[in-house]
Amino acid sequence: MKGIHDDGRADPAVARDVEHSLSQLGGLLEQQLESLCQGSLPAAVGLGERADQCVQGIVAARLLQTPHSADQWQRLERLYGQLRLALTAQREETLASLQAVRRGQRILRTYGNHLPSV
Numbered sequence: 001m002k003g004i005h006d007d008g009r010a011d012p013a014v015a016r017d018v019e020h021s022l023s024q025l026g027g028l029l030e031q032q033l034e035s036l037c038q039g040s041l042p043a044a045v046g047l048g049e050r051a052d053q054c055v056q057g058i059v060a061a062r063l064l065q066t067p068h069s070a071d072q073w074q075r076l077e078r079l080y081g082q083l084r085l086a087l088t089a090q091r092e093e094t095l096a097s098l099q100a101v102r103r104g105q106r107i108l109r110t111y112g113n114h115l116p117s118v
Helices: 012-037 041-060 070-114
Strands: none
Touching: 012 041, 012 070
């Protein structure tokens, strides 16, 4: 691969690109997690789209095939795990709210069926 020496070391410019791209992705995941913690799902979705574009760029440039920091990779895995937990919690809250709305609608229909027409 271009920018990789025979001994597996990355060219310094390639190594900087890898670190920059992975750092950028980590920053986007952190922002997305913070948005979810603040209850801002639309902001989290927008950041998710930007993170997806970042991942596509990393894959297209084959940056994951270059040597990179194990610490950086562990950070991304940790953030991804936290993000999955936060999204699961958000989904559970949304489902509970939706169920409450449906219960309310059934109650209103019941009242409406028993009230005399005016």
